[in-house]
Amino acid sequence: VNKVKVALLGLGNVGTGVWKILNTNKEEIRRRSGYDIEIAKILVRDKSKKRNVEVPEELLTDNADEVFNNDEIRIVVELMGGVEPAYEYMMRAIKSKKHLVSANKMVIATKGEELIGAAAEAGVMFYYEASVGGGIPIIHGINESLTANKIEEVVGIINGTTNYILTKMSLEGLSFDTALKGAQEKGFAEADPTSDVEAYDAMYKLAILASLSFGAKINLDSIYREGITKIESVDIAYAKELGYTIKLLAIGKDNDGVLELRVHPAMIPSTHPLANVNNSFNAIFIRGNAIGDLMLYGKGAGDLPTGSAVVGDIISILRNNIDLAPSNDINNQSTTVKYSPMEETKCEYYIRLSVRDLPGTFGEIATILGKNGVSLSSVIQKGKGEEFVPLVFVTHGTKEANLNRSLEEMKNMPAIYKIDNVIRVENL
Ligand SMILES: NC(=O)c1ccc[n+]([C@@H]2O[C@H](COP(=O)([O-])OP(=O)(O)OC[C@H]3O[C@@H](n4cnc5c(N)ncnc54)[C@H](OP(=O)(O)O)[C@@H]3O)[C@@H](O)[C@H]2O)c1
Numbered sequence: 001v002n003k004v005k006v007a008l009l010g011l012g013n014v015g016t017g018v019w020k021i022l023n024t025n026k027e028e029i030r031r032r033s034g035y036d037i038e039i040a041k042i043l044v045r046d047k048s049k050k051r052n053v054e055v056p057e058e059l060l061t062d063n064a065d066e067v068f069n070n071d072e073i074r075i076v077v078e079l080m081g082g083v084e085p086a087y088e089y090m091m092r093a094i095k096s097k098k099h100l101v102s103a104n105k106m107v108i109a110t111k112g113e114e115l116i117g118a119a120a121e122a123g124v125m126f127y128y129e130a131s132v133g134g135g136i137p138i139i140h141g142i143n144e145s146l147t148a149n150k151i152e153e154v155v156g157i158i159n160g161t162t163n164y165i166l167t168k169m170s171l172e173g174l175s176f177d178t179a180l181k182g183a184q185e186k187g188f189a190e191a192d193p194t195s196d197v198e199a200y201d202a203m204y205k206l207a208i209l210a211s212l213s214f215g216a217k218i219n220l221d222s223i224y225r226e227g228i229t230k231i232e233s234v235d236i237a238y239a240k241e242l243g244y245t246i247k248l249l250a251i252g253k254d255n256d257g258v259l260e261l262r263v264h265p266a267m268i269p270s271t272h273p274l275a276n277v278n279n280s281f282n283a284i285f286i287r288g289n290a291i292g293d294l295m296l297y298g299k300g301a302g303d304l305p306t307g308s309a310v311v312g313d314i315i316s317i318l319r320n321n322i323d324l325a326p327s328n329d330i331n332n333q334s335t336t337v338k339y340s341p342m343e344e345t346k347c348e349y350y351i352r353l354s355v356r357d358l359p360g361t362f363g364e365i366a367t368i369l370g371k372n373g374v375s376l377s378s379v380i381q382k383g384k385g386e387e388f389v390p391l392v393f394v395t396h397g398t399k400e401a402n403l404n405r406s407l408e409e410m411k412n413m414p415a416i417y418k419i420d421n422v423i424r425v426e427n428l
Pocket of ligand 1: 009044045
């Protein structure tokens with residue numbers, strides 16, 4: 001059995017998972033990779049911090065040079081997070097001819113092209129399975145098992161924190177704030193939840209999924225992004241009444257060479273498999289022109305599930321010849337990509353208004369919608385005799401531009417007190 005030295009950059013959640021898996025599954029990993037994997041160095045910020053695993057003290061360092069200047073280290077595993085200094089360290093690893101594994105969606109979504117290019121040039125392997133969907137083998141799935149397909153559509157629930165919050169709101173009737181607090185207490189949400197609840201995390205992951213699925217370098221500015229903070233309990237209740245479940249979806253479509261990329265909360269039919277992906281689980285639904293519909297479901301975060309993907313990448317590297325430059329770095333990405341603007345996107349819409357209970361109000365709204373090419377598929381009107389009553393309707397499919405024009409006109413209607421919420425409906 002050969003021996004190989006590996007360095008970890010980071011020993012947080014994921015680093016701890018990797019450490020545990022390498023120890024627990026030592027025998028299997030030796031058999032499957034042909035190597036004894038030795039963690040030779042672990043870069044951290046604070047060496048004196050208490051760790052969740054017992055790690056020999058001499059392995060920890062806060063000096064990156066100890067990793068990059070050590071020629072015996074053949075594989076660097078970046079599990080720090082953030083763009084800098086992670087990106088700088090990843091480039092240093094590549095330039096010192098070390099193979100690279102990372103779980104860092106933020107770096108890969110923003111600097112993936114540079115990293116992939118530099119790795120190809122240096123003749124090292126670079127894998128990042130854990131960056132999307134945690135333990136779910138989505139990246140190898142798209143790159144290898146599904147590579148014979150033209151992928152037409154990818155729709156995913158790829159952020160566990162928001163899915164946990166929406167599940168609690170939906171199944172237990174909690175408010176957004178209470179559900180978020182619960183998620184933070186259970187360790188599913190960070191103290192600053194912005195990246196999750198405002199859907200930046202899902203946007204990075206969609207950029208990675210779309211680049212692999214559609215063979216394009218994705219510009220993050222071309223992804224429409226909207227978080228879940230404006231979803232209220234009352235919207236969840238109406239969704240149920242209408243037969244829908246609210247999920248934060250990441251959607252990528254290739255419409256004859258024009259990409260449609262968006263991340264936002266959406267009502268989906270409660271009978272669709274994605275509607276039953278609950279708590280912190282993730283799922284990715286793919287439509288390929290040969291495979292048809294496919295869904296991958298599993299744990300998108302957590303130390304062991306994410307560690308499973310990271311260690312899988314290390315083993316993939318070992319199974320190829322670590323002394324030879326990889327031959328499979330085909331850069332098939334097109335940089336001349338066309339994106340369809342959000343205004344051109346066609347959706348159905350749920351609209352919730354507070355209106356004055358006056359005769360003729362509904363007729364007036366219907367006229368505005370009709371004039372702008374928006375027709376209605378259902379209406380719910382509740383309450384009577386109060387000053388303001390809720391009015392909820394769902395439209396048929398229409399362009400976002402038509403909807404926006406209608407909303408602008410409605411804002412000027414004296415009978416409408418407030419447009420409380422607008423949520424897209426995806427009849428998947
Ligand atoms: N958590 C998940 O379930 C999950 C799932 C999929 C992907 N990911 C990705 O995996 C990566 C790691 O996530 P995590 O949850 O494990 O993060 P984490 O718990 O915050 O751990 C980060 C680790 O990196 C070290 N570190 C951070 N900045 C450093 C610096 N400038 N110099 C040296 N060491 C530094 C920290 O050192 P100290 O311990 O000394 O502070 C810590 O050990 C992120 O890119 C994340 O997006 C995470």
